[in-house]
Amino acid sequence: MHIDLNQWHPIASSSDLPKRHIFHGQLWGRELAVWRADDGHVNVWENRCLHRGVRLSIGLNEGRELRCLYHGWRYANRTAGCTYIPAHPADAPARTISNNTYPGIEAHGLIWSAADPVGEFNTPEALQGSDVFALRAIPVNAALELVLSHARGYQFSPSGEGEASVSVQNETAGFITLHAKSANAEATLLLFFQPVDAGRTVLRGVLTAKPDTPVALLRHHNQAMSAMRDQIEAKAAAMDRPEPINVTFQRVDAELAQMPARAKSGPKAELRVSVTHKWQVATGIAGFRLEALSGQLPTFQPGAHIDVRLPNGLQRQYSLTNGPGETDHYAIGVKRDPASRGGSECLHDVVQQGDVLAISAPRSNFPLRRDALKTILIAGGIGITPMLAMAQTLKVQHLPFEMHCFAQSAAHLGFDDILNTLGTSTTRHLGLDPDATGAVLRDILTGYGEAHHVYICGPGPMLEAARTIAGNCGWPEDAIHFEYFKNTNEIDDSSTFEVALARSALTLQVPAGKSILEVLRENGIDAPSSCEQGACGTCLATVIEGEPEHQDVYLSPRERASNKSIITCVSRAKSKRLVLDI
Amino acid sequence: MTQSCTELACADPVILNQWHPLTSIDEITRGLVHHTVLLEQPVSYAQDDADNLYVWHRCETLPAHARFDVTKKQKPLPVLQQHGYLWTCIGTPPATLFSVAEMEEPDRQNVPTGVFGVNVSAGRAIENFLDMGHFPFVHTGILGEEPHTEVKEYDVELSETRDEILATRCRFYQPKAALASDGGADVDYVFRVPHINCALLFKSSPGFEAEGRMDVIYMFLQPMGREWTRAHTGMCVIDLENSYSGIRYFQQTIFGQDKPILENQFPKQLPLDTRAETPIRADKSAIAYRRWLTKKGLTYGVIPAAG
Numbered sequence: 106m107h108i109d110l111n112q113w114h115p116i117a118s119s120s121d122l123p124k125r126h127i128f129h130g131q132l133w134g135r136e137l138a139v140w141r142a143d144d145g146h147v148n149v150w151e152n153r154c155l156h157r158g159v160r161l162s163i164g165l166n167e168g169r170e171l172r173c174l175y176h177g178w179r180y181a182n183r184t185a186g187c188t189y190i191p192a193h194p195a196d197a198p199a200r201t202i203s204n205n206t207y208p209g210i211e212a213h214g215l216i217w218s219a220a221d222p223v224g225e226f227n228t229p230e231a232l233q234g235s236d237v238f239a240l241r242a243i244p245v246n247a248a249l250e251l252v253l254s255h256a257r258g259y260q261f262s263p264s265g266e267g268e269a270s271v272s273v274q275n276e277t278a279g280f281i282t283l284h285a286k287s288a289n290a291e292a293t294l295l296l297f298f299q300p301v302d303a304g305r306t307v308l309r310g311v312l313t314a315k316p317d318t319p320v321a322l323l324r325h326h327n328q329a330m331s332a333m334r335d336q337i338e339a340k341a342a343a344m345d346r347p348e349p350i351n352v353t354f355q356r357v358d359a360e361l362a363q364m365p366a367r368a369k370s371g372p373k374a375e376l377r378v379s380v381t382h383k384w385q386v387a388t389g390i391a392g393f394r395l396e397a398l399s400g401q402l403p404t405f406q407p408g409a410h411i412d413v414r415l416p417n418g419l420q421r422q423y424s425l426t427n428g429p430g431e432t433d434h435y436a437i438g439v440k441r442d443p444a445s446r447g448g449s450e451c452l453h454d455v456v457q458q459g460d461v462l463a464i465s466a467p468r469s470n471f472p473l474r475r476d477a478l479k480t481i482l483i484a485g486g487i488g489i490t491p492m493l494a495m496a497q498t499l500k501v502q503h504l505p506f507e508m509h510c511f512a513q514s515a516a517h518l519g520f521d522d523i524l525n526t527l528g529t530s531t532t533r534h535l536g537l538d539p540d541a542t543g544a545v546l547r548d549i550l551t552g553y554g555e556a557h558h559v560y561i562c563g564p565g566p567m568l569e570a571a572r573t574i575a576g577n578c579g580w581p582e583d584a585i586h587f588e589y590f591k592n593t594n595e596i597d598d599s600s601t602f603e604v605a606l607a608r609s610a611l612t613l614q615v616p617a618g619k620s621i622l623e624v625l626r627e628n629g630i631d632a633p634s635s636c637e638q639g640a641c642g643t644c645l646a647t648v649i650e651g652e653p654e655h656q657d658v659y660l661s662p663r664e665r666a667s668n669k670s671i672i673t674c675v676s677r678a679k680s681k682r683l684v685l686d687i
Numbered sequence: 688m689t690q691s692c693t694e695l696a697c698a699d700p701v702i703l704n705q706w707h708p709l710t711s712i713d714e715i716t717r718g719l720v721h722h723t724v725l726l727e728q729p730v731s732y733a734q735d736d737a738d739n740l741y742v743w744h745r746c747e748t749l750p751a752h753a754r755f756d757v758t759k760k761q762k763p764l765p766v767l768q769q770h771g772y773l774w775t776c777i778g779t780p781p782a783t784l785f786s787v788a789e790m791e792e793p794d795r796q797n798v799p800t801g802v803f804g805v806n807v808s809a810g811r812a813i814e815n816f817l818d819m820g821h822f823p824f825v826h827t828g829i830l831g832e833e834p835h836t837e838v839k840e841y842d843v844e845l846s847e848t849r850d851e852i853l854a855t856r857c858r859f860y861q862p863k864a865a866l867a868s869d870g871g872a873d874v875d876y877v878f879r880v881p882h883i884n885c886a887l888l889f890k891s892s893p894g895f896e897a898e899g900r901m902d903v904i905y906m907f908l909q910p911m912g913r914e915w916t917r918a919h920t921g922m923c924v925i926d927l928e929n930s931y932s933g934i935r936y937f938q939q940t941i942f943g944q945d946k947p948i949l950e951n952q953f954p955k956q957l958p959l960d961t962r963a964e965t966p967i968r969a970d971k972s973a974i975a976y977r978r979w980l981t982k983k984g985l986t987y988g989v990i991p992a993a994g
Contacts, residue, residue, distance in 0.1 A: 136953070
């Protein structure tokens with residue numbers, strides 16, 4: 106049997122993909138999970154969850170994500186990247202956990218795919234521009250060659266009844282073109298062959314013109330093809346049954362075979378995106394829609410941020426506001442900062458629709474747990490951006506949450522399009538002074554219960570106030586999650602000390618005026634980083650020995666006191682020597 | 688080996704030279720011939736009126752459900768009666784089978800809760816038995832419930848002295864943890880894998896928490912083929928406060944929920960290559976199990992790691 110993995114084949118009818126269904130398809134022995142997301146995108150994935158091999162076709166199509174039935178892992182529309190692992194609610198999954206995908210194209214009432222395509226999908230010439238009509242698929246328990254040899258003699262009538270002469274007009278890889286002519290009508294039928302496995306083929310017919318009596322035609326072809334199938338299967342039964350195609354599963358990344366670790370990459374702006382839309386979100390806030398120049402943007406999780414490299418050479422971090430499954434673009438909101446050192450100003454004044462920007466893949470240093478009995482989101486000003494992503498996620502999953510947005514006025518808050526979809530779970534607190542804000546925060550944070558979690562993002566003073574109030578109201582530290590915009594601490598970099606790298610077997614001197622991160626880089630160690638001012642947590646390293654001098658705003662007081670982690674871009678050593686797990 | 692291996696479908700000494708369960712003693716009809724399959728090999732067994740047990744390579748002279756006649760029996764196989772089950776071996780049997788101290792306690796009752804056929808390798812079924820992460824999704828409302836999905840850190844060790852895997856300090860949220868209360872709570876578990884195809888779990892026993900005594904739930908797998916298993920399940924409980932049929936019904940519900948998941952796993956044989964699938968911390972016990980099988984050199988019912 107000749108197996109041509111490069112060839113595109115129809116693998117399903119459009120009508121096989123009703124809302125929220127997952128269709129189980131197969132091509133050359135490879136099982137496929139085919140599902141349409143609520144935004145219309147058709148996903149064709151290997152039918153196997155990367156975690157424990159369970160068929161994804163028995164999972165749940167939740168509209169934006171597909172959920173595996175076994176352990177509830179969630180995979181995003183388009184990217185097939187894992188967005189959530191319920192067994193570890195506090196951790197963001199490694200970015201590289203992603204199911205294997207095949208290309209999927211919906212055209213002419215059919216879904217097309219290829220196991221290993223060469224080149225783009227091309228519509229057969231006979232179908233171009235015409236109002237085509239897909240017939241019911243007929244599965245046949247016989248090998249492709251046998252089906253093909255019979256299909257050449259397929260007899261049908263253009264009108265559905267009466268005699269007609271049928272001739273093979275064309276025969277090419279993957280399908281044949283049949284032309285039928287009767288006294289008063291003619292019709293052209295393209296008959297596609299979907300090789301399911303070595304001994305199984307699906308016939309998918311497409312008429313090049315929509316018939317006047319579609320039901321009668323469907324019935325006619327159904328009967329004629331079923332009769333042909335019976336003949337073919339009778340022949341196949343007399344022959345040796347071919348061995349099923351042996352499918353080997355691709356191995357996962359070596360990195361994933363271990364426990365998922367942090368992504369290891371520096372502040373690399375490796376993706377190219379174009380600004381496809383720029384708009385005024387609110388007073389002083391601009392919205393940007395970023396789309397990939399080519400290929401697929403990587404998977405993100407709620408609370409994730411990206412680094413944006415600006416035309417003026419600066420690099421800034423912005424949280425994604427995307428809801429789950431919105432994987433065809435990234436959306437960010439940028440506030441014009443009057444004290445801007447050129448970052449927000451550049452985005453507001455210089456960057457325009459159509460411009461190309463370099464960005465990093467999303468990082469999740471502010472992950473959202475989804476095992477809370479109640480989640481409270483508190484946003485101050487532009488701190489609303491990560492909260493929007495979180496709130497949409499909680500809403501879609503029907504998890505109980507409240508979102509509280511503090512802003513100077515409704516005009517300063519913005520994001521009405523998203524906030525309005527969140528319904529009554531959102532409360533706007535407008536024009537409050539610090540005292541009034543404190544009183545409202547006390548109201549919100551009173552009544553801590555088991556498995557409640559609060560997420561806070563906003564300007565420094567408000568964030569400090571909210572953390573203090575939460576602590577006073579009995580919230581344990583583990584339940585208070587926060588993200589600062591920036592680190593306003595005065596960084597003292599006057600000390601000198603030694604850093605020993607346990608895994609790299611290197612000992613380095615950190616002189617005054619240089620950060621640990623800079624010294625690592627100078628010595629060729631590829632250390633991930635993003636904001637480089639002690640706010641985002643990307644450059645966190647594990648401390649094996651020694652006492653850090655914390656100067657960041659990422660770690661919680663307990664994490665600081667435990668001396669087990671250090672933010673290497675700003676923090677230093679109190680002791681003469683630090684041993685890091687790098 | 689006691690039997691010539693030439694005609695056996697299975698050539699893996701690691702699995703051939705093990706005791707394998709065939710049936711619980713309770714389920715044998717005395718005096719009749721019973722047929723079953725072990726490692727693709729047709730075998731028969733019977734219990735005579737004096738309670739003696741017999742296992743032999745299936746022969747035409749003794750068809751299923753015929754009266755057992757000891758004189759017609761050919762090619763006998765070794766017999767072991769332990770843990771309430773009949774065990775045999777088609778290779779060279781080990782001197783002993785694993786022991787379970789709780790099974791010997793006089794105030795406990797060993798209740799077989801049913802045999803389930805499942806079209807998957809034994810290894811996949813063992814991993815499912817050790818896995819807590821699926822409780823809220825597969826056994827919703829019984830062994831787990833969203834949003835309580837976290838698998839907390841636990842310990843796994845491979846005991847060199849006993850050659851078995853032990854997972855301790857396991858805790859998982861269970862709705863209606865105690866019969867007396869409506870609320871859920873964390874339940875403690877200990878998992879033991881003392882045999883490549885047998886696993887036991889120990890779970891705090893309602894009413895006996897203070898004494899630290901635990902209920903024992905076990906699964907002894909009979910590998911019929913590479914991708915075909917019979918799971919013999921049972922419980923060893925201190926206090927039979929639920930009826931026998933109640934316990935059976937409960938276990939059948941649990942296994943009935945696992946079966947469709949297991950039968951939709953691909954590949955059906957357990958892949959031992961560390962890069963075949965994506966483990967997470969919650970899968971520590973499964974990782975240890977796969978390593979243990981690799982170390983033993985098992986090839987039957989698994990896809991061995993390359994090299």
